[in-house]
Amino acid sequence: MTILEKVTALLGEGAVLEPSTDRVPRIAPGSPDAVALLLGTAHQEGWRVRIEGAGTWLQSDAPADLALTTRRLDRVPAVEPADLTAAPG
Amino acid sequence: MSPSLASDLASIVGQRHVREARAERVTYAMDGLPTHRRLPDLVVLPGTREELIAVVRLLAAHGVPFVPRGAGTGLSGGALADEGSVLIVLTRLNRILKMDAGNRAAIVEPGVVNAKLSAAARPHGLQYAPDPSSQSACTIGGNVAENAGGPHCLKYGVTANHVLALEVLLADGTVVESGSPGGEPWGPDLVGLFVGSEGNFGIATKITVRLTPLPRAVRTMLADFNGLRTAGEAVSAIIAAGIVPAALEMMDQSCIAAVEDSVYAAGYPRDAAAVLLVELDGRNEAGVIAETEAVAELLRKSGARSVRIAASEAERERLWQGRKKAFGAMGRLSRDLVVQDAVVPRSALPQVLETICAIAKRYDLVVSNVFHAGDGNLHPNISFDATDPALKQRVEAASAEIMSTCIAAGGTITGEHGVGIDKLRYMPLIFDPESLGAMQAVRRVFDPKERVNPGKVIPVHACREWTSARSDSGWVNPGAVPRGEPVRAL
Numbered sequence: 001m002t003i004l005e006k007v008t009a010l011l012g013e014g015a016v017l018e019p020s021t022d023r024v025p026r027i028a029p030g031s032p033d034a035v036a037l038l039l040g041t042a043h044q045e046g047w048r049v050r051i052e053g054a055g056t057w058l059q060s061d062a063p064a065d066l067a068l069t070t071r072r073l074d075r076v077p078a079v080e081p082a083d084l085t086a087a088p089g
Numbered sequence: 090m091s092p093s094l095a096s097d098l099a100s101i102v103g104q105r106h107v108r109e110a111r112a113e114r115v116t117y118a119m120d121g122l123p124t125h126r127r128l129p130d131l132v133v134l135p136g137t138r139e140e141l142i143a144v145v146r147l148l149a150a151h152g153v154p155f156v157p158r159g160a161g162t163g164l165s166g167g168a169l170a171d172e173g174s175v176l177i178v179l180t181r182l183n184r185i186l187k188m189d190a191g192n193r194a195a196i197v198e199p200g201v202v203n204a205k206l207s208a209a210a211r212p213h214g215l216q217y218a219p220d221p222s223s224q225s226a227c228t229i230g231g232n233v234a235e236n237a238g239g240p241h242c243l244k245y246g247v248t249a250n251h252v253l254a255l256e257v258l259l260a261d262g263t264v265v266e267s268g269s270p271g272g273e274p275w276g277p278d279l280v281g282l283f284v285g286s287e288g289n290f291g292i293a294t295k296i297t298v299r300l301t302p303l304p305r306a307v308r309t310m311l312a313d314f315n316g317l318r319t320a321g322e323a324v325s326a327i328i329a330a331g332i333v334p335a336a337l338e339m340m341d342q343s344c345i346a347a348v349e350d351s352v353y354a355a356g357y358p359r360d361a362a363a364v365l366l367v368e369l370d371g372r373n374e375a376g377v378i379a380e381t382e383a384v385a386e387l388l389r390k391s392g393a394r395s396v397r398i399a400a401s402e403a404e405r406e407r408l409w410q411g412r413k414k415a416f417g418a419m420g421r422l423s424r425d426l427v428v429q430d431a432v433v434p435r436s437a438l439p440q441v442l443e444t445i446c447a448i449a450k451r452y453d454l455v456v457s458n459v460f461h462a463g464d465g466n467l468h469p470n471i472s473f474d475a476t477d478p479a480l481k482q483r484v485e486a487a488s489a490e491i492m493s494t495c496i497a498a499g500g501t502i503t504g505e506h507g508v509g510i511d512k513l514r515y516m517p518l519i520f521d522p523e524s525l526g527a528m529q530a531v532r533r534v535f536d537p538k539e540r541v542n543p544g545k546v547i548p549v550h551a552c553r554e555w556t557s558a559r560s561d562s563g564w565v566n567p568g569a570v571p572r573g574e575p576v577r578a579l
Contacts (some may be wrong), residue, residue, distance in 0.1 A: 082329040082436040083465070 003047060003065055010037060017069065024050065026067040038068060090130050090173065094151060096174075098133050101143045106181070108132035117176055120163040120222065121416075123425050124475065125510055129170035131158070136181045138294050141535050142148070145292070146262035148175060154540040158294045159200060159231030160383070162223035164428055165509025167235065167545055174543065185209055186295065189336070194253060194270055195302045199230025199293050215300040218245035220504070222413045233293050236285030238505030240336040240412065241368075243463040247283040247505065256295035257283060260536040270297050282531070287507050288542035290535040293340060304335070304370035306377040309405045312393040313361035317341060317446065317458075320363035321439035323391035324462045327367070327384055328435055334384065336368040337463030338412050341405060344419070344457040344470075348411045351418035355411025356389050361394065365462065366412055415459040416470070422455060423472040427488060430506040431495035435465040444494045445469050452487040466504035467495065493518075510544045516548050 001009075004025045008016055011034055017026045029035045042049045042065075045058040050064035054071060099107045108114055109131060118126045135141040148155050156170035158178050163179070170176040182198035185206065189195060190213035197206060203224040206217045220239035227237070233255070238247045245251075254268030267279035283290055300553055314320040320339055327337065345357045345364060357364050367384055371377045382504055385396045399405040411418075419426055433441050442458065449456035449471070460468040473484045492502060492515055502508070502515040516525065529547050532539065 080436060081433065082325040083434045084328060084333075085434070 003045075006041070006045075007038065007066070010041060015072075019054070020052075020067050024064050024067050026052070026069055028069045028072040030072045032073070035068070035070075035073070044067060090153060090175075091151060093177075094147075094153065095131055095146055098131070098144060101147065102133055102135050102140050106134040106136065108134075117158065117161065117171070117178070120161045120166060120168050122164045122166060122428065122511060123210075124427055125166035125169060125170050127166075127169035127176060129176035130172055131507055132176045132178060134178045134181050138182065141179070141182065141292065141294060142258060142264065143263060144177060145258055145260070149260060149262045149540075152538070152540070154543045156542050157199075157230070157234070157288045158224045158575045159228035159234075160202070160223075162221075162227040163231060163235060163509065164430070164506040165235075165287075165511040167501070167507050167509030167542070168231070169510065170239070171544065179292070180228065182230075182294075183228075186495060188213070189270075192270070192301075193296055193302075194246070195300055196270075196295055197229050199228060199233070199296060201229045203227050203229060203232060210300050211303070213300075214303050216303050217251065217298055218242075218301045219248045219251055222416060224413075229296055229298065230293055233284050233296055234286065234288045234319040235505065235507040238461065238464070238466065240338050240366075240409075240461060242505075243337055243461065244333050244335045244370075249281060251299045251301075252280055252284050252296060253299055254297035255280050255283055256533065257291045258294050259291040260538065260541045263521075264294070265291075268297065272299065276432050285507070286532075287509065287546050289532050289546055292542055305372050307335070307368065307370045307375040307405070308377055308381040309366070309368045309399045309408055310381065310388075311357070311398055311408055311536040312365045312367065312385075312388040312396045313358045314363045314365070314393055315361070316392075316469050317363050317442045318439040319392035320365055321442050321462070323365060323388050323393065324438055325435050326387050326391045328463065330383070330387055332369075332380060332384060332387075334367050334463060335370040335523045337364065337461070338366040339458065339460055339462035340364050340366070340412065340415060343422075343455060344415055344459040347418045347421055347457060350421055351414070353411050353414040353418055355407050355409075357411060358395075363458075365393075366408060370390060412459070419457055419470055419472060422457070423474055425473050425475040426470055427473075427484060428468050428506075429488060429495075430466070430468060430503045430512075431492060431500050432464065432466045432504040433495050433498045433500035437500070438465060438467075441467070441494060441498050445491055448487050448490050448494070452483045453485055454483060456487075461504070464504065465500070513546070513548045516546075 013030055015027050017028050020026045029038055039043055047065040050067045052067050052069040076086050095107055095109055105323050114129055114132055117132050118128050133144055135144050153175055155175045155177050158168040158176055161168055180200045182200040184198045185201055187196040210216055219237055220241050221296045232248045236248045253272045254270050341363050349359055369377050369380050388396050398410055455472045457470045460466055471484050475481050496518055501519055502512050525547055547570045
C-alpha cells in the first residue's frame with residue numbers, strides 16, 4: 001500500500017488534495033481528531049510530515065513524504081466580544 | 090551538603106556575601122506571601138556575572154540544587170529554598186548595561202529594580218511598560234521568571250511581550266543565548282519558553298528588554314458603584330465597546346477601607362461597594378479626551394454613582410498610589426494574608442465576584458478584592474490569623490472553593506503570580522497528565538537533574554507516577570497513567 005492509499009483509507013478521499021509541486025501527497029484533515037490520527041500513523045510508519053497552511057510559501061526543498069495542510073481547520077464558532085477573544089472549534 | 094561548600098563559595102564572592110547564620114537565613118525564608126516558610130541551608134549573593142557563573146559551576150560540580158531569588162516580592166513561594174538547597178540572591182547584579190534609546194531597548198542584569206529601569210528610560214521619553222504593583226522593589230529577573238503583569242499590561246502586554254533577548258545560565262553552568270535585540274528571532278522561540286518558567290530552566294544573566302514611548306496624553310478616572318456586580322458589568326461594557334484602556338482596576342469596599350486607613354489614603358469613597366480606576370492614554374490630547382468622555386458615559390450608563398477625572402498629575406499619582414500599595418495596606422487588617430490570582434473571562438466577572446462574596450460569608454472570612462478587572466485577573470485576599478488552626482482550615486477550604494469557582498467559569502489558576510509551591514495542588518485541575526508530562530520533558534532539556542528551583546511548578550507526586558509510566562522513547566505513555574479530564578487546557 002502506498003502512503004496515499006493508506007491515508008485515503010484512514011481519512012477518506014475528501015481529505016486528499018492535489019499533490020504539491022514537489023509531488024508530495026497533500027492531505028487536509030477536517031478535524032483535530034483527524035490530525036491526531038494522521039500524525040500518530042505517520043509517527044508509527046516513520047513518514048516525514050511537512051506542515052502547511054495555505055501554502056503561499058516559496059517551493060520547499062525540505063524532504064517530506066507527506067504534506068499536512070491545516071486549511072480545512074478553519075471554523076471560528078466562538079467569538080466573545082466582551083472578552084476580546086475568538087476560539088477555534 | 091559538604092561543610093567546605095560555604096568556604097568554597099566565600100572564596101568566589103567574599104565572606105560577607107555568604108550567609109550561614111540562622112538569623113541571616115531567616116530573612117530569606119519567605120517571599121511576599123506570608124503563608125509559606127522554607128529555610129535555605131546557605132544564602133549566597135554574587136556581585137558580578139562572573140561570580141554568578143562560578144557559583145553555579147561550583148554547585149553543579151557538587152550536585153547541589155539551588156534556587157534563584159530576586160527581591161523576594163513574589164506571591165507564590167517560588168523563590169523559597171528548602172533544606173539541602175542553596176539560595177542565590179541576585180539583587181547585587183543591579184547594573185543597567187546599556188540604554189539604547191535609538192533602538193528602544195535596554196540590556197540589564199537580573200537584579201535591576203523594575204521602577205529604576207523606567208526611571209532611567211524616562212529622560213529618553215521611554216518607559217519599561219510592565220508595571221507590577223511591587224515595581225518599586227521587584228527586579229527584572231524576577232519579572233522574567235514569573236512573566237509578571239501589572240495594571241498597564243491590559244494595553245501594553247505582560248513581561249513576555251517586552252523581552253527581546255536573554256543570556257541564560259543553565260544548571261550545569263553552560264551559558265546560552267536566545268532571541269535577538271531586534272525582536273525578530275529565528276528558530277524556536279526560546280525566549281518565549283524561558284519567560285514565565287519560574288526559575289525552572291536556569292538564571293537569566295543578561296536581559297534585553299523592549300522600551301516603549303511614554304504616552305503624550307493621559308487621563309485617569311475613578312468611578313464608584315453601589316454593587317460589585319454593577320462594577321463588573323461596567324468592565325465588560327467598556328471592553329465590549331472596543332475601547333482598550335491603559336489600565337482598568339477594581340477595588341472592593343474592604344480594600345478601600347484598608348487603603349483609606351493607611352498612609353496611602355487616595356480619597357476613595359468609603360461607602361462604595363466597589364471603585365474602578367480607569368486610565369486612558371495615547372499620542373494626542375484630543376483623542377484621549379474624546380475616549381475619556383466615552384468611557385465616563387459608559388460608566389454612568391452602567392450604574393456608576395459618580396465619575397471623577399483626576400484634575401492634576403498629583404491627583405493621578407494619589408489615585409494610583411492607593412491601588413499599587415493596596416496589598417501592603419491590607420497588612421493592617423490581620424497578621425496573615427493569602428492572595429489568589431485566578432483569571433476568568435471578563436464576561437464572567439459579575440457572577441464570579443458575587444460567588445466569592447457568598448463563599449466568604451459562608452466561611453465567615455474577610456475577603457478583600459483588588460484586581461486587574463480589564464484582564465479578568467482576580468486577586469481575592471483573605472485576611473486571617475494563622476495561629477488559629479481552625480481559622481486556617483476555613484481559609485484553606487474557602488480558597489479551594491474560590492479556585493474551583495473560577496475554573497468552572499472557564500478561568501485558570503494564575504494570571505501573573507506564578508505557580509511556585511502555592512498553586513502546585515491546583516495544576517492537575519487544569520492540565521491533564523500528558524500536558525504536565527510535556528512541561529516536565531521540556532524542563533529536563535534545560536535541567537536534566539532538576540536542580541534549579543526543585544519542587545516548583547509541576548506537582549512532584551504526579552511526576553513520580555509519570556517516571557514509572559515512562560515509555561522507552563522517554564515520552565509518557567498515556568495509557569499507563571489514569572487520565573483525568575482537564576477542566577480547561579490552555
